[in-house]
Amino acid sequence: MRKLVLLIVVIAIAVVVYEGARRNSHSRGGHLGAVDSPAPQFSLQDLDGKPLALASYQGKVVLLNFWATWCTPCRGEIPQFVDFQNTLGPQGLQLIGISMDDDAKPVHEFYQQFKMNYPVAIGNANLAESYGGVLGLPVTFLIGRDGRIAAKYIGATDLTALQQKIQSLLQAK
Amino acid sequence: MRSFLLLLLAITLVQAPGIAHTQSSAASDLPPGSSQLINPEDLLSLLQSGQENKPLVLNVGPSILYMQAHIPGAEYIGATAGKQSLERLRTRVKSLPRNQSIVLYCGCCPWSRCPNVRPAYNELHAMGFTNVKVLYIADNFGADWVDKGYPTIKGQ
Numbered sequence: 001m002r003k004l005v006l007l008i009v010v011i012a013i014a015v016v017v018y019e020g021a022r023r024n025s026h027s028r029g030g031h032l033g034a035v036d037s038p039a040p041q042f043s044l045q046d047l048d049g050k051p052l053a054l055a056s057y058q059g060k061v062v063l064l065n066f067w068a069t070w071c072t073p074c075r076g077e078i079p080q081f082v083d084f085q086n087t088l089g090p091q092g093l094q095l096i097g098i099s100m101d102d103d104a105k106p107v108h109e110f111y112q113q114f115k116m117n118y119p120v121a122i123g124n125a126n127l128a129e130s131y132g133g134v135l136g137l138p139v140t141f142l143i144g145r146d147g148r149i150a151a152k153y154i155g156a157t158d159l160t161a162l163q164q165k166i167q168s169l170l171q172a173k
Numbered sequence: 174m175r176s177f178l179l180l181l182l183a184i185t186l187v188q189a190p191g192i193a194h195t196q197s198s199a200a201s202d203l204p205p206g207s208s209q210l211i212n213p214e215d216l217l218s219l220l221q222s223g224q225e226n227k228p229l230v231l232n233v234g235p236s237i238l239y240m241q242a243h244i245p246g247a248e249y250i251g252a253t254a255g256k257q258s259l260e261r262l263r264t265r266v267k268s269l270p271r272n273q274s275i276v277l278y279c280g281c282c283p284w285s286r287c288p289n290v291r292p293a294y295n296e297l298h299a300m301g302f303t304n305v306k307v308l309y310i311a312d313n314f315g316a317d318w319v320d321k322g323y324p325t326i327k328g329q
Contacts, residue, residue, distance in 0.1 A: 068281070070252060070254050070255075071282055072286040101235070102236050102251065102252060124237065124240075125237050133315060134315075135280065135315030135316075136282065136313020136315045137281055137282055154313075154316070155312065
């Protein structure tokens with residue numbers, strides 16, 4: 001009887017492990033852009049043509065937001081992100097926006113209209129894939145001072161929870 | 174005062190068709206479960222079936238998403254919230270028979286917030302197409318297609 005129970009437990013564990021592996025094999029990008037992994041480096045130009053490299057914000061907490069001007073949930077988040085940059089920037093937070101728009105013109109207009117106070121670059125498929133794929137918007141990553149991805153938010157974010165997470169990361173040495 | 178009220182009433186009546194038009198435009202939303210929609214699993218079955226007359230699948234979302242992953246065989250039109258892509262859609266389908274089976278999809282955003290599928294659907298409807306379905310993507314293409322292990326290819 002004991003052996004039977006043990007056998008059932010072993011089979012159950014095997015099924016759980018197999019199912020987990022199967023799901024992971026289907027998930028896009030594998031471990032790319034996963035929480036606790038090093039944030040993939042990138043080097044782009046911002047809307048003003050200035051270099052925008054993740055490496056230049058080493059030691060800061062970085063909020064990396066993939067968004068687009070036509071994305072309604074994204075538009076709802078931007079004013080709060082502007083506020084985060086204002087209030088938490090002096091404590092070491094840096095926001096970076098990666099626009100997934102096809103055309104830069106509306107991004108420039110949006111940037112002015114929403115008085116965005118952090119760098120924005122036009123993204124590309126390679127960058128998106130390096131972060132595990134951005135196949136829906138918005139997607140937001142929080143990168144800790146150690147350069148590792150601390151959190152990933154898909155879809156509209158609970159901004160209160162996000163702010164709490166940012167503050168805990170800012171307090172970390 | 175009475176004249177003013179009559180004038181106000183007249184203006185309201187004249188404006189009424191316009192108001193009704195705006196509301197019907199908003200009501201052209203495609204609610205989940207409606208007959209114009211097709212679910213991902215049903216589209217997949219259709220595409221993988223041996224059926225000869227498979228639908229023409231058109232991607233009406235942004236190019237960066239299409240470049241990362243799209244349904245095999247789907248043609249890129251672009252985000253039809255914009256005029257240029259709507260024009261591209263018109264050009265692509267104008268010579269097709271009006272009973273051509275067409276499936277539109279985007280997947281950029283949660284269903285109720287997608288700015289692209291409704292303009293594309295409305296355009297095809299206005300052009301007289303009678304066999305148009307929209308792929309119902311509840312959350313986004315990543316969650317509702319890619320993460321289910323359904324086939325994709327990348328690039329243009």
